[in-house]
Amino acid sequence: MRTVRLADVAKAAGVSQGTASNVFNRPDLVRDEVRQRVVATAQxxxxxxxxxxxxxxxxxxxxxxxxxxxxxxxxxxxxxFARVLMTAISAACDARGAGISLVSAMSDERLAWNIQSAVVDGFVLLCIEGGTRLVELTRERRLPFVALELGSNDETVAGIGIDDFGGARAAAVHLCELGHRRFGVLGIQFVDDHVGPVTPDRVETAIYSTGRDRWQGYRAGLAPYGVDAGAIPIFETENEPKSVREGLDYLFSRPERPTAILAMSDRVALCALEWFAERGIAVPGEVSIVGFDGVPEAARATPPLTTVEQPIAEIGRRAVEMILDGALPEGRERLPVRLVVRGSTGPPPA
Incomplete structure (x- = not known):
C-alpha cells in the first residue's frame, strides 16, 4: 500500500501543498474553514x-x-553508576531544552542500525564493554561524540576519564595504614568473556585499561608497605552479583583469608557487603572493603562503604556541553577523584 503524502492531502482537499503544510506546521496562518477541511481530508x-x-x-x-x-x-x-550518570545527563539536557535518545543493543548488527538511525546531534558513548566497536560505529555516522569509560588509552578519541591509577593507589594506602597486609581483589573486566581467578601478569596485559590502571594503582599503593602484589589473589567479575559471589567464594576458601578487599567498583563492593552479611562476617571487624565510583548507594549501605569517588555528575554535565556546544576536547580530559572514608574500613582483626 502506497504511503499517503502531504501532496495527496493537498490535492484531495483542493488546496496548495504550501497551504496544507501550514495546516500542520503553522496553523495560525490558515483560515479555520480551510484548516478543518485539510485535517478532515488527512484523517x-x-x-x-x-x-x-x-x-x-x-x-x-x-x-x-x-x-x-x-x-x-x-x-x-x-x-x-549508569543511573547517576543518566540523572546528570538528563539534568544538563533539561537545562538546555534538549532531548535524549537511549541507544543500546546486544547484537552488533542491531547496534549499528540503532546508531545509524538515531535522530541526534551527537553521542555520549558509555564504553563499559565493546568500546572500540562503539567508537567505530559512531565514527561512521560522522557525528560528534565523546567517550566515557573508554577502556583504552587511545588519545585520538575525544573522551572524559578519571585518574583510575591515583584513586586505586589511595585506596590501597588507606588500608595499609590501617594495618592490613592480607588482601584480595575483586576485579572488573580485564578481557572479553572471562570470569574467574587471574594472575597479576594477566591483569598487566589486560585489553581494558580501566581495570588494568586500577590494579596498577593498587600495586603502587601496596609496595611501600612491603606487600607482595604478585601473591595477592585476584578474581575477575562481570560487575554483577553472580560472579561477585563466585569471587568471594574463591577468596574466602583459600588457606589464608584476606582481611581487606579492594573492589574495582561500588557495585561489586555492595554485592560483597550482602555476601558478608548473609554469612555473619563482620565488616570491618573481620574484613574491610573499599569500592570505587562513589554512587549514592555506597553512603546508604550497611555499613556505609569507603570508596574512591569520581565526579559522576560533572562527567555527565561536561559530556552534554561538549556535544551541544561542539567543544570536544583533543584526546582525553581527565578529572580528579577522591577517597571517601566511611564505616566499611577499619584495622584488621587481632
Missing part, C-alpha cells in the same frame, strides 16, 4: 502528519543527544 486518507525526523534533519540540528552502550538497555536502569 480520511490516513495521513498522520509530516515526519518530524525529516523536518529536524532539514533544519540541520535536532537539539538532542544519543547515549549509547553495547550493554542491554536495562544497564541504564540497573547499574548504580
Amino acid at each position: 480520511a486518507l490516513g495521513y498522520a502528519g509530516p515526519d518530524p525526523k525529516g523536518r529536524l534533519l532539514r533544519a540541520g540540528k535536532v537539539n538532542a543527544i544519543g547515549v549509547a552502550t553495547a550493554e542491554p538497555l536495562s544497564y541504564f536502569f540497573d547499574d548504580p
